[in-house]
Amino acid sequence: MSSFPVTRLRRFRRTPALRELVRETRLAPADLVYPLFACPGEGVEELLPGLPGIGRRSVDLLCEEADAVHRLGVPAVLLFGIPEEKDEVGSGAYDSDGIVQRALRAVSERVPGLVLLTDVCLCEYTSHGHCGLVRDGEVENDLTLELLARTAVSHAEAGAHGVCPSDMMDGRVGAIRGALDGEGFEQVPLLAYSAKFASAFYGPFREVAESVPAFGDRRSYQLDPANLREALRECELDVEEGADAIMVKPALPYLDVIRAVRERFTLPVAAYSVSGEYAMVKSAAAAGWLDERRAALESLTAIKRAGADVIVTYFAKELAEWL
Numbered sequence: 274m275s276s277f278p279v280t281r282l283r284r285f286r287r288t289p290a291l292r293e294l295v296r297e298t299r300l301a302p303a304d305l306v307y308p309l310f311a312c313p314g315e316g317v318e319e320l321l322p323g324l325p326g327i328g329r330r331s332v333d334l335l336c337e338e339a340d341a342v343h344r345l346g347v348p349a350v351l352l353f354g355i356p357e358e359k360d361e362v363g364s365g366a367y368d369s370d371g372i373v374q375r376a377l378r379a380v381s382e383r384v385p386g387l388v389l390l391t392d393v394c395l396c397e398y399t400s401h402g403h404c405g406l407v408r409d410g411e412v413e414n415d416l417t418l419e420l421l422a423r424t425a426v427s428h429a430e431a432g433a434h435g436v437c438p439s440d441m442m443d444g445r446v447g448a449i450r451g452a453l454d455g456e457g458f459e460q461v462p463l464l465a466y467s468a469k470f471a472s473a474f475y476g477p478f479r480e481v482a483e484s485v486p487a488f489g490d491r492r493s494y495q496l497d498p499a500n501l502r503e504a505l506r507e508c509e510l511d512v513e514e515g516a517d518a519i520m521v522k523p524a525l526p527y528l529d530v531i532r533a534v535r536e537r538f539t540l541p542v543a544a545y546s547v548s549g550e551y552a553m554v555k556s557a558a559a560a561g562w563l564d565e566r567r568a569a570l571e572s573l574t575a576i577k578r579a580g581a582d583v584i585v586t587y588f589a590k591e592l593a594e595w596l
C-alpha cells in the first residue's frame with residue numbers, strides 16, 4: 274500500500290467526468306416511490322403549507338399527478354386516503370367503495386404501467402386517530418388485526434399491486450398474508466413497515482392526512498427511537514410472518530438501522546424519507562439557508578448508500594425532473 278505522494282485521492286476528484294466515473298452510489302428515478310393522498314370530491318387540490326407541493330387531491334386530479342410522475346420514470350406510488358367520515362372502527366379503511374379503493378380503480382385504468390402500493394393502516398380513518406381499535410383507552414392489538422387484513426384484501430380487490438402495513442400491531446403481517454392468500458391474492462406482495470419508529474418527523478404528514486391522535490401518542494406501538502436491536506427483531510418477525518420486503522422509517526435519522534437491516538436480511542429494503550425530512554429541506558431552502566436540490570440529492574443519496582433499494586420520498590417527482 275503506497276501513501277502520499279505516490280497516492281493522491283484528489284486525482285479522481287479533479288473533473289466532473291472523473292468524479293462521475295468513480296461514483297459509488299447513483300440515485301435514479303427507478304429507485305423512488307411517490308406518496309399520494311386521495312380525498313373526496315372532484316377538481317380538489319388542497320396544497321398544505323407543511324408539505325410544499327404535496328397535498329390532497331380528489332381522484333380525478335390524483336390520476337393526473339400519478340400519470341405525470343410515471344412519465345418522469347418513477348415506477349411506483351404509495352396511496353393514502355382521507356375519507357369523508359371517520360368513526361371509532363375506521364370503517365372507511367376497508368370499505369370497498371372507500372377513497373383509496375376508488376383511487377386504485379381509477380389510477381390503474383388511467384396509468385396502467387404504474388405500480389400501485391397502498392398504506393394499510395386505520396389512523397386516517399378512525400375518529401380518535403390511532404392506528405388500531407381503542408378499548409379502555411388502549412390500542413387493542415388482536416382485534417385490530419382482522420380489520421387490517423380486511424383493509425389489505427379490499428385494496429387488492431381494487432387493484433393494489435402491493436400492500437404496506439404501517440400500523441405496527443404485533444402479528445399483522447401474518448394476519449394480512451393469511452387473508453390475502455385466503456382470498457386468492459397469493460401473488461400480491463407485502464412490503465412491511467417493519468422498523469417504524471415513534472418519530473417527531475411525521476408532523477407534516479399528520480396535517481395532510483388528518484391523523485393526529487386525539488389522545489396520547491403512538492409510543493405503545495411504534496418503536497422507541499433509541500432501539501436498534503428491537504428494530505431488527507421487528508424485521509425478523511415480519512420476515513417469518515411472510516413479508517416480501519421490509520421498510521425502515523423515518524430514513525435520514527435512522528441510517529444505521531437501514532445499514533444493519535441491509536446487512537442482516539436478503540429481502541429488498543425500503544426506506545421512507547418522511548414528511549418532516551422533506552419539510553426541513555424545503556423550509557430551510559425557502560429561507561435561503563440551503564440549496565434545495567443539492568440538499569435533497571445528498572440526503573437521498575445517503576439513504577441509498579446506507580443500503581436502501583427503494584426510497585419513498587416526497588421529492589420523487591422533483592428528483593425525477595432533476596436527474
Ligand code: PBG
Nearest residue numbers: 394396439474475478547548549
Ligand atoms: C400511518 C402512517 C404515517 C406515516 C405513514 N403512514 C403516520 C404515523 O404513523 O403517524 C408518516 C409518513 C410521513 O411522515 O411522511 N400510520
